[in-house]
Amino acid sequence: MNLDEAQRKKVAEWIAQGLKLSEIQTRIGSELNVQMTYMDVRLLVDDLKLVPKDTEPPKSPNLTPPSNVQQPSPPAPVADKPSANKPGAFSVSVDQLARPGAMVSGKVVFSDGKNAEWYIDQAGRLGLVPQEQGYRPSPTDLQQFQAALDGELSKMGF
Numbered sequence: 001m002n003l004d005e006a007q008r009k010k011v012a013e014w015i016a017q018g019l020k021l022s023e024i025q026t027r028i029g030s031e032l033n034v035q036m037t038y039m040d041v042r043l044l045v046d047d048l049k050l051v052p053k054d055t056e057p058p059k060s061p062n063l064t065p066p067s068n069v070q071q072p073s074p075p076a077p078v079a080d081k082p083s084a085n086k087p088g089a090f091s092v093s094v095d096q097l098a099r100p101g102a103m104v105s106g107k108v109v110f111s112d113g114k115n116a117e118w119y120i121d122q123a124g125r126l127g128l129v130p131q132e133q134g135y136r137p138s139p140t141d142l143q144q145f146q147a148a149l150d151g152e153l154s155k156m157g158f
Helices: 005-016 021-030 040-048 140-156
Strands: 090-096 102-109 115-121 126-130
Touching: 005 102, 005 115, 021 040, 040 126, 090 115
Parallel strands: none
Antiparallel strands: 090 102, 102 115, 115 126
16 A cells, blocks of 8 residues: 555654554554555555664563572583594494485494494484494494484484
8 A cells, every 4th residue: 555745754753753563553544544454564664764663672680599599510521432443432423414315324333343334214214334244233232322322313303
């Protein structure tokens, strides 16, 4: 809808007074006898290159805790992970780019130092591709791997 120059000046006055767009919409209907949607009013204000005045945000209350509240202690330092190159070390990593046919993939080094690639396919099945043909990790390593993989994937939002 097009407004004439006098009506546009009236809208500019209302903006200068600090009225909200919904209030301007109501006034356009009641005082100018022009029915406009809220979006029409927004576009009109934009076309007129007017900027509604922001109401002052409410002051946030002082968020400092009372002195009788005990502050939580900082978390304990985490011990460094053992090196993945030594036997006895265990590590799981997630690839930045999943291998073809997989939703997510990565690499694992088992406690005996053997490497494998892992993947989760489109059906949600976990697969392992060891570097050494015929290698099978121990049941303990598999449990450890699945727990570590679950932790890594949950960090990534899976």
